Amino acid sequence: MTVSISRVGEILRDAEDVLILTHIHPDGDCLGTGAALCRHLLSQGKRATVVNGGPVPKKYDYLFEGLPQETFEPKTVIAVDVADTTLLGDLAVYADRVDLCIDHHVSNKLYARETYLCPDDAAAALSLYRVLRTLGMPIDKPMADALYTGLSTDTGCFRYSNANAEAYRAAADLIELGADNAAINVKMFETKPISQFLLLSDAFAGLRLFCDGKVSVLKITQEMLEERQADEDSFDFLTALSRQIEGVVCGITMKQQEDGHYKISLRTHEPVDASAVCALLGGGGHKRAAGCDAGPDEEESLKTLLSFLAEQLGCAV
C-alpha cells in the first residue's frame, strides 16, 4: 500500500539496523537517494548501510565517502528508486521483506509493505527531499550533494521534460544547503570515457541519411565495439545522439550482437511513433524510444522500416 509522508516519518523514526537497497545498474538517483537516506539515519543514531543491486561506477564514489561499510542482520529494509523486485539483482533475497519503498516510478509494483510513491517526481531524490523537509529533518552538505546528484542525473541536468518547477526549486534549496552543483555536473555530464568518443567517431564516419535527412542510420559492428572496448553506456550515448542531428525525426541505431546479428534501436521526435515503427519487426517500446530485432538480414529489415517511414513522412527513401 502507498503511504503519506507522516507515515514515512514514523517508519524512519522506528527503523533499526536499516539496510537500504538500490537497483541493478545503479544510477545517480538510486545511489544519491540511498546515500542521503543512510546519512539521515546515521545522524539519528541508528545503524544503517546501503547495499547496491550491482557494481557502482567509480564516478559515484564521492556519495559514499565516510559512510561505514558494515555488515549486519537488518531489522528494517528500505528500497529506494526500485520499481520492482526483479530490479533488485543480487539483492533479490530481500524481495519479500522490504518494509518501505521510496520511489517515483509510476510502474512501481507496490511489492513493499509500505510505499511512498510520487509518480510526478523527476527523481526518487526529490521524493526523499520532500520527506526530509516536511519532517523538519536537517540536511547537511553531503546529503545535499547526494540529493542534488539524484535530481540532476535523472533529469539529464534539468534538461528533460520531467524537470518541473518543484525539481528546479528543490535544486535551489539543495544548493543553498551546500550542494556543489557545478562540480557534481562536471563529474556526471562533462566526463566521458575515451571509448565513447572513439566509438562515436567510428559510427558517424559511416552515418547514412534517408528521407530527405529526416532519418539517420548508425551501424555499430562487433569489430568497432571490440576495437574501442566500448561498453553499454557508449552505445546509449550514440543512440541519443542519432536523433540530435538537425532535421532528423527518427534516429536508427543498429548494433551487432556477439552472435553476429543486429538489434535496432529507434529514438524519435514528433511525429514518428518509435513503438509503431518497431512493431513492424515484432518489437516495441515507447513513442520516443523503441527497439526490435533485425533478424537474419539487417539491411533488409532496415529497408522495411525505411519504406514505412518514407510513407509516413511523405518522402522518398
Next chain:
Amino acid sequence: MTVSISRVGEILRDAEDVLILTHIHPDGDCLGTGAALCRHLLSQGKRATVVNGGPVPKKYDYLFEGLPQETFEPKTVIAVDVADTTLLGDLAVYADRVDLCIDHHVSNKLYARETYLCPDDAAAALSLYRVLRTLGMPIDKPMADALYTGLSTDTGCFRYSNANAEAYRAAADLIELGADNAAINVKMFETKPISQFLLLSDAFAGLRLFCDGKVSVLKITQEMLEERQADEDSFDFLTALSRQIEGVVCGITMKQQEDGHYKISLRTHEPVDASAVCALLGGGGHKRAAGCDAGPDEEESLKTLLSFLAEQLGCAV
C-alpha cells in the same frame, strides 16, 4: 552610473518608442532578454522593437513570434546583455545614446547613461526577471519562454557554476508561468547541425593522447572544415569535448587557418593553467581556456607545449 530596480522601473515607465539593442553574435541570453523586455513594453501600450548586433540563428525564431518588426526613430534606447559598445556591431551608431543597459557582465564598461548591473546573475535574463517581479509586472507565457531561454543557454542548461540557487528558483517560477522548458532545451541543446557530428568524427579519428592520457590533441585541417562545411560553432563544440575525455586535464585543439598555419586552443582542468601554457607561445586567456598561435611549424609548437605540460604534470611526454 549604476541604478537600482526602482529607477529601472521609472525608466521603463517613462520610455517611449523604445529600441532594444543586443550584441554581435547574438546568443540565447541577449535575444531572450531583448524579446521579453520588448513584450513587456508592448504590453504597456508602448512602441518597441528589438534590433540585433548581428544575424540571429534560426533556432531562436520562436522568441520573436508575433512581435512587430517596426522601423521608427527611437526616443529611448535600451541595451541588454551588452557589456561594451564594441559589442554593438552594426548598431554602433547608437553607442553614444544608450539610455539604459541591463547586464550581468562584471566587465560592463558603464557606457550607458544608466546601468542595472548584476554581476552575480547567471544571465541578463535573470536580472530582467528580478526587475519585472520586483515591480509586480505580469509575465506571460512568451515572456517566460524568452527569460527561461536566456537563463538556460547562459548556464549550459543549469550545468555551469554560474547556475546558483537564484537561477534555479527563477527557472522554477518561469516554468510555473508557462515556460516550455523541455521543448526549449531540446531546441537549444539537443539539436546540432550534421556538420558538427561529421567534423567530430573526423577529428576524433585522429585523436592523440600524451602524458599518460592527461593531454589530448585534436587537429582540424582546412580540408576537414571545407569537406564538412563546418562553422565556428562546430569548432567550439570540439574544443569543449577535448577536455571531457576521462583522465584528460588539458585538451589541445589545433585548427588550421585559411592561410595554412594553425591556431591552438586549450581547455583545462585543475591543475593546468591554460593561460600560463599558452604564454609559452605568446598567447594568453583564462585559467581554464586560452589560446595561442602555432607559428610556422605547428608540430614543433605542440612539442614545446607538451614538454612544459609533462614537466608540470610529472609524466613523460
